[in-house]
Amino acid sequence: MDRIIAVMKKEFFRFFHDKRMLFSSVLLPGVMIYVMYSIIGQAGASQRNVEDDYQTVAYGINVPASLQPAFESMNIQFETDITDIVEMKQKVEDKEVDLILAFSQDFDAQVAVYDSMTATQPAPQVEVFYNSSRTESSKAYAAVTSVLSQYESSMINKFDVNGNTDNKYDLASDKDSTAQLFSMLFPMLLLTFVFSGCMALAPEAIAGEKERGTITTILVTPIRQTELAIGKIVSLSVMSILSAISSFIATVLSLPKLIQGDGVDNISANVYSVTDYLVIFFVLISSVIVIISVISIISAYAKSVKEAGTLVTPLMIIVMLIGLTAMFDGAAKSEIYWYFIPLFNSVQSMLQVFSFDIHIVPVIVTIVSNIVYGGIFAVVLAKMFQSERIMYSK
Amino acid sequence: MLEVRNLKKTFKLSKKQQKISKTKDKIKVAVADVSFQAERGEILGILGANGAGKTTTLRMLASILKPEAGQVLFEGKDIYQDLSAYRKRIGFLTSELKLEEFFTPNYLFDFFAKLYDMSQEETQERKQKLFEKFGIDQFAEVKVADLSTGMKQKVSLVISIVNDPDVIIFDEPTNGLDIITEKIVVDFLLELREQGKCIIISTHIFSLIEKICDRVVMIIDGKAVKEDSLENIMAGQSLEDSFFTIYQEMGGNMNG
Structure with a gap:
């Protein structure tokens, strides 16, 4: 046990005293995530926003008198400098004008006599040309088509759907909205963060020692290979967890900024309890043990840190794909056997927590089975430390 | 003290190798037949060309x-009977x-001392002695990265004998050392011999063997062809x- 602690202490000493490593593996990922998500959210929101006093510039062709007041109230300024539709379209394409509203001639009269039940001719036409690459044009298009739809409804109004504007028809609570978004995104994000943390640490600690020859000096001492493997895996797991926590906190804090102004203002990480976060934390620890032990095995196989990095990359893609399954499933699997599959079980358990549907048995199965897999991988790593072919081949 | 009997070691070659x-041989015989004895209070030199099997022999030791x-x-027992005790x-x-x-x-130093289960007092005493001997004491708190090449080599040497071993196995002990560090290492090996340690070194440097070894084992193509006193x-x-x-x-290849 003393030797395991000595190995762990050595790894911790290096990690906590190497300011560059600490900064790049713990602080930097969190800061980067927070800053990037905030900037992306801000940029997205500013893309979607149009100033309140913006006056839409449009061309109107045969605009009927019945709709003139509505368009005036929408602050649309109709230009009259040209009459050719091709030229008008060019102006919209060139982003000089926002819209073209082209109505059939005598639109009001045609609408008045048109009966959809008996008509043999097409209905009177309204064409609205716009430029979706320009925010102002898109906004104006949405507003005008909304007015036109309301106008059409008012012509033949027989019933309204969700007509009472005072009522809230979407009954999803803040909790449900958060659950939907978090359960879709977070399992993948968290697994990726955890993996990145592990990937930054394990190759250096295992393949690096092998590359430098220091592992030979350690293995000549009375330390058992199992002690070295456990010492490495446990210490690397703790360090990776710190890295993952930093990324997790940054994501939780910056997610509302990322999705701001998208009609999902009711997203808040506060809807989850301390117990929920604790469950996530323990599931993550167990996932880290699996990931770090697998990366350690790959690193022990590699001849250099560089080779270890190359060999670990495909594993990262697999882990991300496992994380992506949360986006398709929607709800966690109920059958217990799914919770014996390493890392997929972590995704399923996180899905349970984020969707407020925690069942204790699958979560315990996840944590325990991941720790057992970690133990098995530690034995494999110890065997690899014993293998002359792996440890001393050139 | 240490007896080596008919050691053999082969390696599988990868296609690249x-x-x-x-x-076209898939197997390389690194050591075919090596036997010798090393006693307390002597320095045994293993002499051979590059690729003769010196390093593989030492790694088996x-x-x-x-x-x-x-x-x-x-001490008369197969080392694999109690590997941990042997390694200590x-x-x-x-x-x-x-x-x-x-x-x-x-x-x-402290890290390796812990791996050898050394007590705090033992560690401090041994550290002080070795650091003083090799002039490391002034650089004890300097990161290895900031040490000179010679000082790094001295630290490596000290780390390998943290546990005050009875048997000291050095593969090319003066390889790449500057002349001053080489002198310190040679003097130290002689001092260890005086203390009754059993020292086995491998080298292809004739002058080193002439200077410090009591007995010599010559290895050619994986076989110990001669074991005798230097004289x-x-x-x-x-x-x-x-x-x-x-x-x-012995039919050694002189064409390299």
């Missing part, structure tokens, strides 16, 4: 590689060792002349 070695055939006996009593230094640059000599092996000639005479008699 076969290509590099320009051979250090218990890093397991012999396919033959035995290494320590040996020190092994390879020329390939590069210390972790982030740590200080002080930290590395008998030299037989009135220089060691270099004796080596090449024996080398050619």
Whole structure:
């Protein structure tokens, strides 16, 4: 046990005293995530926003008198400098004008006599040309088509759907909205963060020692290979967890900024309890043990840190794909056997927590089975430390 | 004290290694038949050309590689009967060792002392003695990365004998050392001999063997072809002349 602690202490000493490593593996990922998500959210929101006093510039062709007041109230300024539709379209394409509203001639009269039940001719036409690459044009298009739809409804109004504007028809609570978004995104994000943390640490600690020859000096001492493997895996797991926590906190804090102004203002990480976060934390620890032990095995196989990095990359893609399954499933699997599959079980358990549907048995199965897999991988790593072919081949 | 009986070790060659070695053989015999004895209070030199099997032999002595055939006996017992006990009593230094640059000599010494289950007092006493001897004490808290090459080599040497071993196995002990560090290492090896330690070194430097070794084992193509006292092996000639005479008699390849 003393030797395991000595190995762990050595790894911790290096990690906590190497300011560059600490900064790049713990602080930097969190800061980067927070800053990037905030900037992306801000940029997205500013893309979607149009100033309140913006006056839409449009061309109107045969605009009927019945709709003139509505368009005036929408602050649309109709230009009259040209009459050719091709030229008008060019102006919209060139982003000089926002819209073209082209109505059939005598639109009001045609609408008045048109009966959809008996008509043999097409209905009177309204064409609205716009430029979706320009925010102002898109906004104006949405507003005008909304007015036109309301106008059409008012012509033949027989019933309204969700007509009472005072009522809230979407009954999803803040909790449900958060659950939907978090359960879709977070399992993948968290697994990726955890993996990145592990990937930054394990190759250096295992393949690096092998590359430098220091592992030979350690293995000549009375330390058992199992002690070295456990010492490495446990210490690397703790360090990776710190890295993952930093990324997790940054994501939780910056997610509302990322999705701001998208009609999902009711997203808040506060809807989850301390117990929920604790469950996530323990599931993550167990996932880290699996990931770090697998990366350690790959690193022990590699001849250099560089080779270890190359060999670990495909594993990262697999882990991300496992994380992506949360986006398709929607709800966690109920059958217990799914919770014996390493890392997929972590995704399923996180899905349970984020969707407020925690069942204790699958979560315990996840944590325990991941720790057992970690133990098995530690034995494999110890065997690899014993293998002359792996440890001393050139 | 240490007896080596008919050691044999082969390695499987990968296709890449076969290509590099320009051979179709899938197996390389690194050590075919090596036997010798090393006693307390003597320095045994293992002499041979590059690729003769010196390093593989030393690695088997250090218990890093397991012999396919033959035995290494320590005080009459096969070392694999109680590997942990054996490892507590040996020190092994390879020329390939590069210390972790982030740590200080002080930290590395303490770390290895813990792996040898040494007490705090034992560690401090031993550290003080060795650091003073090699002039490391002034640099004890300097990171390895900031040490000179000579100082790094001295730290490597000290780290390999943290446990005050009875058997000291050094692979190319003066390889790449500057002249001052080489002198310190040579003097230290002689001092260890005086203390009754059993020292086994491998080298291809004739002058080093002439200077410090009591007995010599010559390895040619994986086989120990001669084991005798330095005096008998030299037989009135220089060691270099004796080596090449024996080398050619044994059919050694002079074309490299």
